Amino acid sequence: MAFSAMYTGASGIKAHSLLLQQTGSNIANVNTTAYKSGRTFLENLHSQDATGTISGVVSGGGSNTAGQIGMGVKLSSTRIDFKEGSYEPTSSSTDLAIAGKGFFRVAEQSSPISHYTRAGNFRFDKNGLLTDAHKNVLQGYAYDSDGKLGSTSTNIALPLKEEKNASGETIMVVKSDPKATSSVTLKTNLDSGTVDNSQDTKSPFFSLLSQWDGTKNPPLAADKYAYNSSLQVYDKNGNKVNLTVYYDKVTPSESGPTDKKYWEYIVTVSPENDGRSSTATTSAAGLLMTGTLTFSGDGNLLNQTAYSLSSNSSGNAKDLNNWSLANFDSEGKPTFSATITGEKGQGDAQQISIDLGVKSASSSWNTTGGTAADVGSNASGLPKMNDGKIDALSTTDYKGSSSTISRSQDGFGEGYLQNVAVNGDGVLSAIYSNGLSQDLYKINMYNFNSEFGLRREGSNYFGETSESGAAIEGIAKKEGMGAIMENNLETSNVDLAKEFATMILTQRGFQANSKMITTSDQLINITLGVKK
Template identity: 40%
Template structure:
């Protein structure tokens, strides 16, 4: 009997030693990112059947007497309770709030797709622009087509779309944002109602700036020589190769004394749209009309609100110069019902790409993209306001140009083009989209981080380095994305800490120690009993 009790005590020592090892491992990983603590489940071993007194229990069967043969470790469970989230200074530090896992691939012998799964989200870009953890395992995600914005169907290694280029004679690796040529400009101004008419022409008062335009004047800082219109506003627009060009809109009032059929109380402003003469890539380069893009007239009511716009663009079939009134026709309209100009950007006389169509918006548009009336060209307008082209089904925006009795100013302007951009930083949102932020103020989604879940995460096998591998008990990994199927959300600039509770582990340590001591006492006491029995025989 003493041998049996010694054996039982030994099983207790072995089991509690295993429990202490689990506690020690938990405490050793108290600061490990994404670590999931484990706990030990004990279970009794087989029991020995002893003799019976013959008594019966309530069911009529004989009560059996059994004696236990000790204890063993039934299971060491992983506890997947979330750890505390800790903020960091690195945007690619990722944490999961939910039941999902990151998928990482060991490139040494592993096929495509995730080979390991983890909650530890400390990732960095390596020299080859792959997003990896400390062991160079590559994070998995869904690539996003940079042209269409569509998300790929399958997962792949997350890698920045870099280009190898030569900068100052040295090879460099850059991630660039493609340029976008300007196709629309919005400019909202206030034009001083009390301003004087600075450019006049008795025969064509509404196009006097066009008549005065001349870029070949020597020592002239503007296309109008030493004179300037009442007001001008400039904005940088871009060609298809990312080159910037300063587009300027010149405004000058038209004296009502020089007009016929003018509405009492209304005011009229002529405007002219021009680029720098050196940016002209058409045959007008080097001529007096280089840089001309559009002309027109704005009409304001007696409250200073914009109520009409006539817009004209160059007729490419007219051979005469751009300063000729007969070379202009009513502008075409964009899809939004805005007048537009067609312009060929250039550099040193050579065209940059194809001719570009740019719409411009002062606050009104035509809902049906038509001109109701007006002369075919400015040459037929003369002094008669009624001959100006008039928009059909005019619509006024919330932001609209005005002509109040206050200094002329630009209240708002914007255009939709941009130049080349270079990657400055990245961010990851709660849906796992990895977005690149570029020097041209553009942002572009590059990948969506993949997330995985399992039918039974408790069946996962620890493979080291805070990674898990799938087993038959866990079921196959099911790939998806954040906010789908209970996988949870992702936080950038954040890491999930270990879920080890030190107070609980110290309590477990004390209980384990006492259990271990008690079982060693069983062994020593059984040994003493055995020695007593042997001495009796002697």
């Protein structure tokens, strides 16, 4: 029996060694990113029948069953504790943590093998790949150029492009290509108390056009208009120029409705930035559009006219006969044509719409083939937009200082990557120096039918097994997946106080089992001495 007792003690030492090994691993990884602590469970070994002893159970016939004596202990199972750790803020936007269920998936670059992890300390490498510390690449769904999200998981990589640097060397950069302006919105308040600065008795509604002289600097004297407002517009090459709208009050030469007020405007660029051949080196250089605004007596916008230089015009570009009613875009805003010349050369002709606060629902005028010369000096000769719709925020003619209420345009120049951002839905966006933000990827997330069946692979990785089931692919905040937190890393979920308590209990168990062996050894020696 002493030999059996020694075996039982040995099994206890072995089992408690394994307990201590797991506790030691937990303590060693107390500062490991996203480490999940483990628990080890023991179970008793088989028991040996001891003939003639009483086990505590009496048979129906009155005789006693044989007693049982335990033969020791063994390791039953281990379990990973997937309780979330706390979150540690960082300074890098590519440090990611998962708040809730789920795992990231990273793929090896040289093989089809993938791993699952909650450690989100990712960085972009020299090839633009978003990798972990072992150069494995984070997976996600890519957005195409139209902003449509793909359905196939792929490596997350920055869209690198080749470019020549100042030394003529080819380098790889992440940049946003320029986009030509196609729409301008400009809302202003024009002071109703101002005077008519530019006057033309024959064509009072186009006095600014007649005063403009693209061969002079400035093309329009400061005392010839009441107010102006500018914003930058772009061509497809990234050239940016100031688009300036000048306003002046109009006093019709002939009697007209007394309950209405009128302003004229011209849309211009600096003459040196005007690349149209029809206006080159002429007094019309820089003139892109002219028109009028009609207001009610209380200063609210009623209608607008807009004229652009006819494409088939010849001769004097400032001749009002060469200025025709403008075309409309799909939203009913009048358009003009511009060709921009700048640091990056001359671009192609581009159509730009302008929104001053009124649009034509039918994209039409109440007359056809009209020119600016047809208006004359009477306000009743002004065309109107058919089905004009006034915006809630529009140009006004209220008493007070003239001011710009809002202005915007949809173009932009080229921009270089400044940073990336990841939102709670896992959308990774590139932020460029031109102010543009572009969605690049939505980060994949994965879950399992039984996360306790996952296999530890080292390096903060887990691998799927038949016990865990196949990985279930999804995205953040959907179907039970957690949210993604940028500028954060999940810390270890090890509870040091608990681990130290476990370590003390394991030590006591180990000591007691070792005492069992030494005691059994003494009994064997005594038995051998009796024989002698």
